[in-house]
Amino acid sequence: MKETPVLSLRGIRKAYGDFELGPLDLRVEPGYVVAVVGPNGGGKSTLMRMLMGLIQPDSGEMSIFGGAYPDDEVAIKQRIGYVPERPVGHDEMSANSLGEFVSRFYPRWEHRAYEEHLERARIGPDRRFGELSRGVQRRLSFALALSTGAELLLLDEPTAGVDPFARREMIEDISRFVRGGTPAGGRTVVFATQVMEEVRRLADYVAFLVDGSLLGLYEKDALLEGWKIFWVDGEPEDDVPGVVEVEGGSPARMVSDSPRATAKALAARHIPIVCGGAMDLEEILSHLMRRSREQSVGGRRSRT
């Protein structure tokens, strides 16, 4: 099945002073949820803004829904609901007038949905954006993006500063958006986040952006299944296949990136496994990051 990808980036580069993003290669098919994660200054927001055509890459090819900026800008953007990291020029506008303003760009704008989102977030229609707390501002931006009738949501840390209860509702809103897709018209979400709970709950793929480079577009479940912790009795040996880190102690804690090979080797050496289990996504990603930084000798400096 060769559909037109929602996003396709090939060899995309962008330099800012001593920060360089790319070269990025990324392809996202319709119907998937991609979480963009990585340390601050790694290029997440730069990538998101580039996908919205707000920043032009220095080189490389980028197509969105098969079109390209600037020629197809209007057609592309009518299909994207965007939550920027920092909305520009919203401060003086009320929730109502923001809705009216944004609706002009979106032929499929859903006014009723917008009202419902505001109601649920307890945002009065006359409240000015600038007088809302950071968390409530995020919810308002999110409500705008969700009401556009878009097929693609580009969300740049949509829940930053949002309280855990509201965050739960937003996660549910995103799942509902994705479920609303049909086999013929999948709905796609690309969201940047620092919150692993959101990645765990929502993502199919994890795009891991570190120091301006994409370490990989990982299948989330494959990552979780591919890394395990083994607690073993006795003196830990450091040459067990698959084991990438050992913490001594009794029992000793081993981190493996090939659990099957590790389990087999431990059994062959008659080393009893006290217990074993899953690893946090954070810890897996930290290992991947460390590995990549060790490999790139004198790696590029990141923007802070």
Place this chain on the structure above:
Amino acid sequence: MSPEPTRPRIPLHLSMDDPEPMYRQIESQLRAFILSGVLEPGTRLPSMRALAGDLSCSIITTRRAYEDLEAEGFILTRQGVGTVVAEMPEEKLTAHRRRVVAGAMGEAVRAGRRAGLTEGELRDILEEALQREATNVHQGGAL
């Protein structure tokens, strides 16, 4: 937001500590529900996306599980209806149920070997278990 139509939910559970991959866990739990008749033929299953959302796994995992179960004849996907539990011939169901029991017995035999029991002792244990269950059923103690 238009109100969502009610969607089927199934009590599946994923354990991240289980060495079985997630799609296999989904497969074996759904298979067990179908074989035991909890999910009858024609029962509508959640969409792959909805199930992924409920289980916090990716749609890649749920798709893999549904594709395998469809290939085994347990479920089928109909255009416009979604995925439903398939009608299966009785002999196929029986064979599957037997296989599940045979697997459990095999596990019990291996546990016995590890405990150093002889074949005769294992037979005795099976015999005792059968008698105990028979008594329980008689007294209405078991289901």
